Amino acid sequence: MNLFANVHELVLESLASLQSSRALPADLDFKNVTVEAPRDSSHGDMSTNAAMILAKQAKMRPREIADLLLKKLVSNTQIEHIEIAGPGFLNLTLSKSIWLEAIPQIVKLNKEFGRSSIGKEKRVNVEFVSANPTGPIHVGHTRGAVFGDALANLLDFAGYNVTREYYINDGGAQIDALARSVYLRYLEANGNSVEFIEGTYPGEYLIPVGESLKEGFGDVFVEADEAEWLPKFRAHAVRSMMELIESDLLSLGIKMDVFYSEKSLYGTGRIETALEELSAKGLIYEGYLDPPKGKLPEDWEPRKQTLFRSSEYGDDVDRPIKKSDGQWTYFAPDIAYHYDKISRKFDHLINIFGADHGGYVKRMKAAVRALSNDEITLDIKLTQLVRLYKNGEPFKMSKRAGNFISLRDLVEQVGSDVTRFVMLTRKNDAPLDFDFDKVLEQSRDNPVFYVQYAYARINSVLKKARVANINVCDGSLISADMQGVEHESEVYIIKKVCEWPRLVELAAKHNEPHRVAFYLYELASEFHAFWSKGKDTPSLRFIHEDNVMRSLSKLAVARSVAIVISNGLGILGVQPMDEMR
């Protein structure tokens, strides 16, 4: 059920038939021919740019082509009116019945309305969050988490086969630091007093971990050498942290499909295998890097390192995969990890990084291109910073001041729905202000409540209708006679609702879930506007106790709005609310 797609199809068919009758040249590219709703509704329901797109290719005047197309389309019974406008737009007005008939179909499709197959079941891996397993998720990760999850939902809705994945950085030195910190908590649990020196994690969230280790091991490691307890404590600490992180994510409604351990790459030869793959292509060498351009770090010195020739694949410089002491850099397991993703036969990879990781984009893309022989594309989305505000003042977090806000704190204070919606009302590549007071304000300033309220209002109407003994179950609405919709402002809403499938496809194509949020806001706005018209114009109210047929057709429209809001909120990961009091 996508009227825009139908008309687009119709336009393309007409163009093809003009080609076969030689009215148009044969070799034309229709790729950029679109059918969309014109901004100004006086220009009709839909508008196509076909004539202008093709004018140059066909070496004809736009209006000439528009005229040919018009003559082709004018016989179609679905189209009530058609005209050429401006530089060559073809403006179509569909017959009203087309719009009316859409409503029962939408109600019937319900949760499936808007679901698209443009993804063609292609396998997409979305890697996001991937926060270090050294503590709870904090606010800085939240945006990436919400964006990644919503993007995954969106792609799923658009017909992709999506895997949500979290890469656990459990291989590096920071895990030793974590294990040592846990050890301190373990000592503490055994009655010793401890001191957290620089380079350890003093967070209280490790206290229970220390206690559980005491339960498991008693005091056997209190006097022991580090070598004895470190491996055990590492593993236990990582497991505990991941449990913490998983439940943090769950509080935002996020569930990963795969948790992939960096550590699992070590000692199995998998890093070596991936690097051999690159080596075989002549992309690995021993060498020296040029000093960074511009101002030189004070302690810079030339070092011989094992390097990946990422500059051959668009990176600015080659990148080290081994440190000067022979250890892998973080980049080496990352290469192996992505090699593994490639071997798992994904068609497309998406990584969500914070803006502070922008510097790794080129090298990661280079690695994937090299490893997959340019066959698999890696897209990296950067989420910009979230600036926190409290009482209108910028709110600075610092570990030392102890006012570090965890995701859990945030969700407990403002709720999952608000957090998610607000974070999605911005393009991912623009910074976002998050004002604690504003998001909690239940006003029209707050888009979450605005959209939720529209949904709740619809529910309220349906409830009232039931009280008035009108059967408003979906089955009844599906068979409603839509002739009760008389007013153009009702048709206006229907048109907006019918844009939903097209919007899903566009948002998915651009990987921009925020478009869903904005669309829902617009839809809610139109619904509220329509609602209020019922005040002055009783005929526009939904319930007419003296006329069930009329009520049903209007209620079906309202129901279709609720369906779209529900489906849209589903993509954003926000719960619709039946009632707001």
Place this chain on the structure above:
RNA sequence: GGUCGCAUAGCUCAGCUGGAUAGAGCAUCUGCCUUCUAAGCAGAGGGUCUCAGGUUCGAAUCCUGAUGCGAUCACCA
């Protein structure tokens, strides 16, 4: 200095991968609760889309350069 991103109303931001007279919210001003939820609606004012070139039927959108802001920049993850 290199790289990436951003620059649209007083403020916060959309702008449908180049379309018709650039749109919302907040703030300011004016109206609307005996009515299906006023957490709402209707209306007014507010613009050199940072600047300069370029591409073409047509540019806020694409390209080049400048300016400003943010992130990042061997050896950490």
